Amino acid sequence: MTSSLAPPGYGRGVLIVVEHFWTWYRRNWRATAVSSVLQPLLFLLAFGVGFGSLVDRGGGAAAATGGVSYLVYLAPALLAVSAVQSAAFESTYPVLSGFKWQRIYHAMTAGPITPGQVALGHLAWVAAKMAGSGAIYIVVIALVGGVTGPGIVVSLLAAVLTGAAVASLVTAFAATVETEGGAFNVIFRFVVIPMTLFSGTFFPVDRLPAVVRPLAWVSPLWHGTELARMAALGRWTLFPALGHLAYLSALLAVGVVLATRLFTRRLAR
Incomplete structure (x- = not known):
């Protein structure tokens, strides 16, 4: 028997994939609450409130933070960090599971949904989840006094863009993984953790040795942190801001193209 129902349009197909993830999440959100919400809040309390009080008391960090408290300086950076960490996690083992263990991607493409719609639906869901977690964080x-103005809302958009750029690239890589996911440990240990520590999150990049700074400059998290801080502190500089935005947008575009092609290649087997 053949169905007389017409296949959904491309955008509608992507939304159907997002609906699948939302249906699962609203029943199982507690399983990811620690990683997506509580973890960045603990970072904020430990570093921004706890360690930050020591930094402010010392008085030597005022020049590095631009004259604001360390909590205000750190808050938009942690917003970007939480988005990147969430993006990396959501685009590794869950993607491999969709291909290999639960095989939900195969079930989706058994109907009128295309592999490209599955890839974009996954990325759209990750972005939506980052936005929701970020709103709670704000x-x-x-x-706790870490917001100085409405620019923090723009910081959230910068954080979501940063996370989406990372998610698209990691999702593309995950689509090539055939094993049990051991390769993901390399991403977390040698990419995500160094990005968190050395992308201007806790201290300005110019405090790093000169030979190391170029590694920070190619990090998407550094660009996202700079954008988030500009917005949160109201210190916009046009050309640097456009450069950060262009870099993150280019990474996102490359990642989306790679992810859709690799999903198509793997699901067409």
């Missing part, structure tokens, strides 16, 4: 940092 409420908390506002309560």
Whole structure:
């Protein structure tokens, strides 16, 4: 028997994939609450409130932070960090599971949904989840005094763009993984953790040795952190901001193209 129902349009197909993830998440959100919400909040309390009080008391960090408290300086950076960490996690083992273990991607493409729609639906869901977690984070940092103005909302958009750029590239890589996911440990240990520590999150990049700084400059997290801080502190500089935006957008475009092609190649077997 053949179905008389017409296949959904491309955008509608992507939304159907997003709906699948939302249906699962609203029943199982507690399983990811620690990694997506509580972990960045613990970072904020430990470094921004706890360690930050020591930094502010010392008085020597005022020049590095631009004259604001360390909590205010750190808050938009942690917003970007939480987005990148969430993006990396959501685009590794869950993607491999969709191909190999649960095989939900195969089930989706058994109908009228295309592999490209599956890839874009996954990325759209990751972006939506980052935006929701980031909004909760903003409420908390506002309560503890880490918000100085409405620019923090633009910081959230910068963080989501940064996370989406990372998610697209990691998703493309995950689509090539055939083993049990041991390769993902390399990403977390040698990419995500160094990015977190040395991308201007906790201190300005110009405090790093000169030979190391270029590695920070190619990091998407550094570009996202700079954008988020510009917005949160109201210190926009046109050309640097456009450069950060162009870099992140280019990474996102490359990642989307690679992810859709690699999903298509793998699901067409």
